[in-house]
Amino acid sequence: xxxxxxxxxxxxxxxxxxxxxxxxxxxxxxxxxxxxxxxxxxxxxxxxxxxxxxxxxxxxxxxxxxxxxxxxxxxxxxxxxxxxxxxxxxxxxxxxxxxxxxxxxxxxxxxxxxxxxxxxxxxxxxxxxxxxxxxxxxxxxxxxxxxxxxxxxxxxxxxxxxxxxxxxxxxxxxxxxxxxxxxxxxxxxxxxxxxxxxxxxxxxxxxxxxxxxxxxxxxxxxxxxxxxxxxxxxxxxxxxxxxxxxxxxxxxxxxxxxxxxxxxxxxxxxxxxxxxxxxxxxxxxxxxxxxxxxxxxxxxx
Amino acid sequence: xxxxxxxxxxxxxxxxxxxxxxxxxxxxxxxxxxxxxxxxxxxxxxxxxxxxxxxxxxxxxxxxxxxxxxxxxxxxxxxxxxxxxxxxxxxxxxxxxxxxxxxxxxxxxxxxxxxxxxxxxxxxxxxxxxxxxxxxxxxxxxxxxxxxxxxxxxxxxxxxxxxxxxxxxxxxxxxxxxxxxxxxxxxxxxxxxxxxxxxxxxxxxxxxxxxxxxxxxxxxxxxxxxxxxxxxxxxxxxxxxxxxxxxxxxxxxxxxxxxxxxxxxxxxxxxxxxxxxxxxxxxxxxxxxxxxxxxxxxxxxxxxxxxxxxxxxxxxxxxxxxxxxxxxxxxxxxxxxxxxxxxxxxxxxxxxxxxxxxxxxxxxxxxxxxxxxxxxxxxxxxxxxxxxxxxxxxxxxxxxxxxxxxxxxxx
Numbered sequence: 145x146x147x148x149x150x151x152x153x154x155x156x157x158x159x160x161x162x163x164x165x166x167x168x169x170x171x172x173x174x175x176x177x178x179x180x181x182x183x184x185x186x187x188x189x190x191x192x193x194x195x196x197x198x199x200x201x202x203x204x205x206x207x208x209x210x211x212x213x214x215x216x217x218x219x220x221x222x223x224x225x226x227x228x229x230x231x232x233x234x235x236x237x238x239x240x241x242x243x244x245x246x247x248x249x250x251x252x253x254x255x256x257x258x259x260x261x262x263x264x265x266x267x268x269x270x271x272x273x274x275x276x277x278x279x280x281x282x283x284x285x286x287x288x289x290x291x292x293x294x295x296x297x298x299x300x301x302x303x304x305x306x307x308x309x310x311x312x313x314x315x316x317x318x319x320x321x322x323x324x325x326x327x328x329x330x331x332x333x334x335x336x337x338x339x340x341x342x343x344x345x346x347x348x349x350x351x352x353x354x355x356x357x358x359x360x361x362x363x364x365x366x367x368x369x370x371x372x373x374x375x376x377x378x379x380x381x382x383x384x385x386x387x388x389x390x391x392x393x394x395x396x397x398x399x400x401x402x403x404x405x406x407x408x409x410x411x412x413x414x415x416x417x418x419x420x421x422x423x424x425x426x427x428x429x430x431x432x433x434x435x436x437x438x439x440x441x442x443x444x445x
Numbered sequence: 446x447x448x449x450x451x452x453x454x455x456x457x458x459x460x461x462x463x464x465x466x467x468x469x470x471x472x473x474x475x476x477x478x479x480x481x482x483x484x485x486x487x488x489x490x491x492x493x494x495x496x497x498x499x500x501x502x503x504x505x506x507x508x509x510x511x512x513x514x515x516x517x518x519x520x521x522x523x524x525x526x527x528x529x530x531x532x533x534x535x536x537x538x539x540x541x542x543x544x545x546x547x548x549x550x551x552x553x554x555x556x557x558x559x560x561x562x563x564x565x566x567x568x569x570x571x572x573x574x575x576x577x578x579x580x581x582x583x584x585x586x587x588x589x590x591x592x593x594x595x596x597x598x599x600x601x602x603x604x605x606x607x608x609x610x611x612x613x614x615x616x617x618x619x620x621x622x623x624x625x626x627x628x629x630x631x632x633x634x635x636x637x638x639x640x641x642x643x644x645x646x647x648x649x650x651x652x653x654x655x656x657x658x659x660x661x662x663x664x665x666x667x668x669x670x671x672x673x674x675x676x677x678x679x680x681x682x683x684x685x686x687x688x689x690x691x692x693x694x695x696x697x698x699x700x701x702x703x704x705x706x707x708x709x710x711x712x713x714x715x716x717x718x719x720x721x722x723x724x725x726x727x728x729x730x731x732x733x734x735x736x737x738x739x740x741x742x743x744x745x746x747x748x749x750x751x752x753x754x755x756x757x758x759x760x761x762x763x764x765x766x767x768x769x770x771x772x773x774x775x776x777x778x779x780x781x782x783x784x785x786x787x788x789x790x791x792x793x794x795x796x797x798x799x800x801x802x803x804x805x806x807x808x809x810x811x812x813x814x815x816x817x818x819x820x821x822x823x824x825x826x827x828x829x830x831x832x833x834x835x836x837x838x839x840x841x842x843x844x845x846x847x848x849x850x851x852x853x854x855x856x
Contacts, residue, residue: 151448151527160716160728161687164669168741168782192716193728196681197673280518287517288504290545303504306515308541308765310548310852312687313779313840317847331529333520423478434505 152340156189159328161312162291163193166201166273166326169316173201173273173326174231176262176445179215180391181348182277182329185337187222188346189328202229204274206262208254209236210372210393218349233265251367251427253396259443263299266323273316275326276445281333282422285437292316293325299443301325325445334421335414342407354387354405365398365427389414389425396427447655448527452516452546452579454570455556456535460587464556464625465519465532468647471632474521514539516546525651535566540573540812541765544852547574551655552581554646559592559622563605565799571606572798575613576761576814576854578834581653582618585646589638590624596640612801614831621646657725662750663691664828664836666782667743671730683714683730684739689781689835691750693731694722700751701737702744702826709734710745725835742783744826752828752836756821759793759856761830763814766843766850770809777842778821778853786822787841793817816856830854 166173175190177183190199205219223230235254238244238261247253266274280287290309295301307315316324329337341348359366360373361380367373368386372395375381386399387410404410417424436444455461469475507514513534521528531546547553553574557567574582584606592598603620610618621630622638623646629635630645643649668686697710712732713720723729731745739745746752764770770789778787793816795806809815830837834854841851 150446154448154726157687157726157728161668164685164728165782168669193669193685194671195717196678197671281520284517285504287519288515304506304514306542307849308545308840308852310545310840310849311835311838312549313781313838315779315840315842315847315849317777317842319847331518331520418476419478420476423476437505 152336152343155332155336158331159189160193162326162328163190163275165314166275170273172269172271173275174204174269174271175201175275177203177205177219179219179349181337181341181352182279184346184348185340186275186277186328187226188344191226199228202231204231204233204265206233206258206265207235208258208393209234210254210395212351212391212394214349214351215391231265231269233261235261238264251373251396253427254393255444256439259299259439263443271323272318273324273326274445275328277329278327278445279332280330283436285440289327289330291327291330293327294318295323295325295443297321301440303437338407338411338414342411349391351388351391354385354402356383357386357399358383359386359399366401367398368394370394389421392426398425398427400424446526448529449552449650449653449655450529450531450550451552451554451650452531452533452550453554453556454533454535454543454574456566459556459558460625461535461556464585464587465530467625467628467631469519469521471628472521472523512536515542523647523651528650537569537812544573544577544763547577547579550579552583552653553579554583554585556585556587557602559586559588559598559602562602568801569798571613572801575615578830580616582615583646583649584618584620586620586622587625589622589629590627594637609801619643619649621649661690661833663693663747664689664752664833665693665745667739667741667745668782669741683732684745685728685730688723688725688727688729690725690833692722692724693729698748699745700748701739702746703824704737704743706737707748708737752826754824754826756824758819758821758825760817760819761814761854761856762809762817763852764809764811764850766848767811775844776850777844778839779842780825780827780839785825787819790818790820827855829856
């Protein structure tokens, strides 16, 4: 690893620049906030970009209804602490409104359904830009994303027709009804995010740190039991020391066995691991080779 | 060390993806679950060896066709440095995507198949890299294993490129004989190429210096005005932006353009902390002595370091749109945070990138590169791209489709 934190400043400068550019170029931007570490970092960056003024955009949470209670609790605490506006879009309501069919299977993901709620929320509040915490190192379709990713009325990503994006000059001009997904931490890696959290002592939900949890052993993964995931008689259920490396839905995010209860310990584990972030924790990416590309084409971020 | 951003240019056939795969694989930057996926994808015909090129093609269409369509970004780090690779398409059809990747790169790796030597494509990529402002180039002469690690082959290719190089603007070009497939001279010095005295590729990338632009004249455009408008910060008025070049210090006498007012910097903040100065690449918030009407796109400049001011410009133009340039149409020119309306008045000359020759033309089509003269509807405060790239670059936007149709490097 590079021997100074200079590279973290480079990444921070790039992200703040993108946040300000979004505020300046769009009439109704929004920051998508999930309560996960990447969007918590985004909020930290927005504080640096806009304080002492208020954020020039609201925070938007697309609530799948399958969240970890710790994440929701943390979300509300942080929002109160910084005194910014939070809009919650509910996947539960979209399911009722459109009579959507839930994904079947043992560990159903509402990732695909989330897109309906996101597009609905964008339409309701007429957002023209949505800032998200997606990173290019996460996944190979995301490795192809622009910083300003233009989406049409259907929210579709057109990977073969992306706008050229030169230097750091960002073109946010769009037709009415279209929107732009903005990715300020595109160039951050998972490790960069953790190093940044450590450097700036950013508070995280407790579930990122080692704790005792009852989990179902599913293939090579540990999935927490919860009101959404009940163990079957045939399941092996263990009580294990775990932490979460990513925080998605309770139904499709796996825990990582870990004793790491401090940031330096977590960072050591992440440096040492030979498994990728999504590979270790997401049950929904592994359905097919192009799962993410397909979701993005349908309007996912 | 600063993170090194580099672009790899060449065809899949030249071993570009294999090279990237090799760098990632040998620096332990590929996770085992991703390797598992690769193993599944690797065809049985390849004797069970992992096809490293599968690491880079992220889109379904790319995997189907075995080509790179758009730039993909890959990240890895060693004990010495962090790296960002822009893996760019080689096909002429996707030149605009290559330019996207090249525009943020500090260095370009030009991959040449030792059996084929310098091709039109090499020239095109070298030309684009130079034009877009990259100062360092590595000519990686690949597949040395297929030419018996011949020094003569290496020397011939090197001489061929050197001869042409004076027409380009690279400060440094190094030539490294490699084999991405076998790993020769990628991470470690090759035992098969004893006549080569230089560094292997990765050690070179780990140590190459990329100078920052602090010694240039100072440039700053207001990106965003911070005005809290509440009781506590009633008088707070901060001009946020990126220092494009040079340095700004508290006490600097500055001129605001286009208004023309002169005033003084009384305070500089960086992430809410007061600092004495801000330098190139840093986001700062400037506070001025006088209350002046200043908005986004206005320039704050030291009074003795003023840029060019004009509404007539000459510029390099790379054209990205399927619809050719229309000389009777108005376009938008986005010069950092300031957007003006422009007309292209004349096509001066076209740069034939495959042959490195100028020619005359009356049409600019997709992927063409030319020098043109432009008229803007208000004065721009700019520098030549060759002097201060951050204040000499702009994009051209179609007024009705809003697409980015061109890149401008001002002359």
